[in-house]
Amino acid sequence: xxxxxxxxxxxxxxxxxxxxxxxxxxxxxxxxxxxxxxxxxxxxxx
Amino acid sequence: xxxxxxxxxxxxxxxxxxxxxxxxxxxxxxxxxxxxxxxxxxxxxxxxxxxxxxxxxxxxxxxxxxxxxxxxxxxxxxxxxxxxxxxxxxxxxxxxxxxxxxxxxxxxxxxxxxxxxxxxxxxxxxxxxxxxxxxxxxxxxxxxxxxxxx
Numbered sequence: 001x002x003x004x005x006x007x008x009x010x011x012x013x014x015x016x017x018x019x020x021x022x023x024x025x026x027x028x029x030x031x032x033x034x035x036x037x038x039x040x041x042x043x044x045x046x
Numbered sequence: 047x048x049x050x051x052x053x054x055x056x057x058x059x060x061x062x063x064x065x066x067x068x069x070x071x072x073x074x075x076x077x078x079x080x081x082x083x084x085x086x087x088x089x090x091x092x093x094x095x096x097x098x099x100x101x102x103x104x105x106x107x108x109x110x111x112x113x114x115x116x117x118x119x120x121x122x123x124x125x126x127x128x129x130x131x132x133x134x135x136x137x138x139x140x141x142x143x144x145x146x147x148x149x150x151x152x153x154x155x156x157x158x159x160x161x162x163x164x165x166x167x168x169x170x171x172x173x174x175x176x177x178x179x180x181x182x183x184x185x186x187x188x189x190x191x192x193x194x195x196x
Contacts, residue, residue: 015055016176016188 049164050155053171056147059182064141064148065114067182077177077187079194087111093119098194101125106134116140121154129163132156150175 027033031042067073071082080098089111095104102124110118117139123129135156142149154167177188
C-alpha cells in the first residue's frame, strides 16, 4: 500500500455490472460495442 | 488530516426518482442489503440506518437537506466496535441532472488518518450504488445486495 501511495497520481473506480466476464470483456474491447458508450470511439490493437 | 472516499455514478433517471430511491425505505430495502433509514428527514433530526434484523447499523444526524439536490449526514457506525470508536464521519450526497441522466456524487470523509471506517464504506458504496443504478434503470437490484450479509 505504501508503495502505491508514493507512486504518483492514480484514479481507481469500482463498479458491479450484471453480466458475465466474457460479455463485459467484449463490451470493453470490441469496436461494435465501444462505439455505443465510449463517445463513439474504437480501440486499435491486435 | 482526514480520509475521504468519493464515488461518482451517472444513472438514467430523474433527480426526484433518485432522491426517493436513496431515502424511502421501500426502495432502499431493495438494493441496500435490506437496510432502511429511520428519520423524518428534517435538518437537525436524528438519523439511523436500520439493519433488517432490527439492529441500528449506523447513526447520526441530518446536517443539511435540500431535496432533490443535496443531503449531508453526520454518520457513525454502530455495529462494529472498531469502526464505532472512530466516531463521526460526514457523508454528502449530491444529485445533479445531466441530460438524460443524474450525476450522483457521494463524498464520505472522517477527520482522521487511515480510517478503518472509510476503508469499510469504500467497499460498501460501490456495491450499493451499482445495485441502485441497476434498480433504477432495469427495475431489478443485484442479487448480492438484497439481503444483509451473514
